[in-house]
Amino acid sequence: MVKVGLTGGIGAGKSAVSALLASYGAVVVDADLIAREVVAPGTAGLAAVVAEFGDGVLLPDGALDRPALGRIVFADPDRLAALNAIVHPLVGRRSAELEAGAGPGDVVLHDVPLLAENGLAALYDLVVVVDAAEETRLRRLVTLRGMPEDEARARMAAQASREDRLAVADLVIDNDGPLDRLEPQVAALWQELRRRAAS
Missing domain, CATH: 3.40.50.300 (P-loop containing nucleotide triphosphate hydrolases)
Structure with a gap:
């Protein structure tokens, strides 16, 4: 591998x-795709993002409002770091699970x-x-x-x-x-x- x-x-x-x-x-392990999965409605990841950034980053249906969150984090390196501290460990764990399923060659x-x-x-x-x-x-x-x-x-x-x-x-x-x-x-x-x- x-x-x-x-x-x-x-x-x-x-x-x-x-x-x-x-x-x-x-065998593709897509960090962007996984980053979406780990903050899907009902996940601990989304709950942690809302706890950090407030209800203003949610859409009416309870899903993450990515443009709203983007406006916050891409304008402020400290807020971006706070988001990364939540999402990156979750993405790392899921990536490791997917990689473990690949064959030797x-x-x-x-x-x-x-x-x-x-x-x-x-x-x-x-x-x-x-x-x-x-x-x-x-x-x-x-x-x-x-x-x-x-x-x-x-x-x-x-x-x-x-x-x-x-x-x-x-x-x-x-x-x-x-x-x-x-x-x-x-x-x-x-x-x-x-x-x-x-x-």
Whole structure:
């Protein structure tokens, strides 16, 4: 088994790379998806978030109001740290459970948005960074996700710098261009990961 940490700044295209690797057969442990699971209605995680941030972060149906919470935490590093202190341990436990279910020759891909920020590189056999220029990322967030430019810039600023992310990379996928340039790079990456998993 080879344990891979996949990361990239918001708008870099990490999800596209993750989806391609999953289609090849990687066992994907998606931290974002798990982070949603651990604060779903009725969970201890959601109760802890409400205790910390108040009822204003809930929707009328009792689910987490992500945009409302985002406005609080992305504007204040201390509040972001408080949220991370609740969510990260829960995500870590669930990720470990999923990884334990993988076979000896599998490629286990941990999709971890904040890998560089949280100093997690040492947890993986290999770190793959999906990289794109800041202007490209900003354009994608505004045009593809419909995010207001100021919010997009705030989210980008709350993450590690491009240089800090690249500093922890063992391998880099350049996703500054169109999807047809991405696919051959991911196919080559898959061959390398399979080779490492088998050795």
